[in-house]
Amino acid sequence: TPSTSQNLPSTVRTESGSYCIQLLSQGRGFPLYVPGPRMNLPAEYRRNGIAIGDVGRVTEDGIFDFFFNIYLSPENPINANVPEDFVPLASYDPIDIFQEDIDPGNYVSTPSVQHEMNPDFVFNSFESTGAVLALPHGGRLEKLGNLGTMRKYAAENAESWYKYVNGTRGRELPNGSLYLVTGWEKAKSWGMASFRDVVIPQNEFWRLCFIPITDADTDYKYRWQAGPARYKYADPPPVDGTPLNQTTFIHAFTISLCEGIWGKLFGDVEVSELTDSTLSKSGQGFVPYSSQSSSWSWSLSLFGGSSNSGVKHCTGQDPVILSDVSPIPKVCHERS
Structure with a gap:
């Protein structure tokens, strides 16, 4: 045995x-x-x-x-x-x-995660391992x-x-x-994602998105559309001025x-x-x-x-x- x-x-x-x-x-x-x-x-x-x-x-x-x-x-x-x-x-x-x-819109990522040139948190990766932290507010x-x-x-x-x-x-x-x-x-709000050992076809990439959705009570909330990544998020407090x-x-x-x-x-x-x-x-x-x-x-x-x-x-x-x-x-x- x-x-x-x-x-x-x-x-x-x-x-x-x-x-x-x-x-x-x-x-x-x-x-x-x-x-x-x-x-x-x-x-x-x-x-x-x-x-x-x-x-x-x-x-x-x-x-x-x-x-x-x-x-x-x-x-x-x-x-x-x-x-x-x-x-x-x-x-x-x-x-x-x-x-x-x-500043709002700040993010931290590994070099394997590339941010697209747009106002949203849209990232591309050609590699199998990486991580990103997005700070909408x-x-x-x-x-x-x-x-x-x-x-x-x-x-x-x-x-x-x-x-x-x-x-x-x-x-x-x-x-x-x-x-x-x-x-x-x-931070007031955040979204974090990490991935490893993702299989990516040669010369292709996969997309990682943290995008706003409309909410009647709080105006905007952000959610991941993340494919194979492990991800989580936190929304801003409902009352402005709440301690960080x-x-x-x-x-x-x-x-x-x-x-x-x-x-x-x-x-x-x-x-x-x-x-x-x-x-x-x-x-x-x-x-x-x-x-x-x-x-x-x-x-x-x-x-x-x-x-x-x-x-x-x-x-x-x-x-x-x-x-x-x-x-x-x-x-x-x-x-x-």
Whole structure:
């Protein structure tokens, strides 16, 4: 009888993994496959969604899993649960926030997806793999420019944060998969599509359309006419002025502990699910099917990080490493 591992594919390519990997290479930030906040979070958080200073992870489903915000007090409803001895960081100066409005009709796509020269979202592809995010009503970008204080605070508290997330919150995160948000891009409405292994006859292409349909209540809504692509969308809020809470991209630090400190906190025994041991060996940048312990290896590898569950090496002089999830050089912070 063949073993279970022989019957399994070497990699399992999820919808979220396919979409995120492809748009990540466009340098706009880390794409979220599920832009909206989780419904089990406090209403105060869901109103605006992801914020600068949020500490969390991104699941293999492309969802931002929020834990707490470093700028809010433990009494704030958003910080319903915080690490032991948590002391918030003093808020940043608004003058250090970079803001940019994103024009309606904006889109982000892989080079394999070509936009037709017309006012609608009509795309052509001659290739079998690609992804696109369409923003009919534009969006907004906010990034913190002064990161020094945040960087120091994260280095001082990283050990406590991992103990809280893996202990109190029971997430069992691997080293290097905790994130501190430094910026975000949000949109009122969006449409995302991704495709892979599409069979296209030679010298032909296929069309991907995100077009408006008339709606008596909201004027226009956009819907995909997408052929073989996997696609989803969100309509604008019915009331103009509703706060943005649909986060299409995040900018963030990844937080890693020195292996020595990690071993003292969580031991050296590695417990893996069946899919971890059989599906994550190839290191080809795909998300293992039900693996939390390997869920970040595919994103870190794109920036030269480890493909072994996100673990990074550091010396005793550098107990904490902070890295940006966007393609800029790694920054190490020394702590006495």
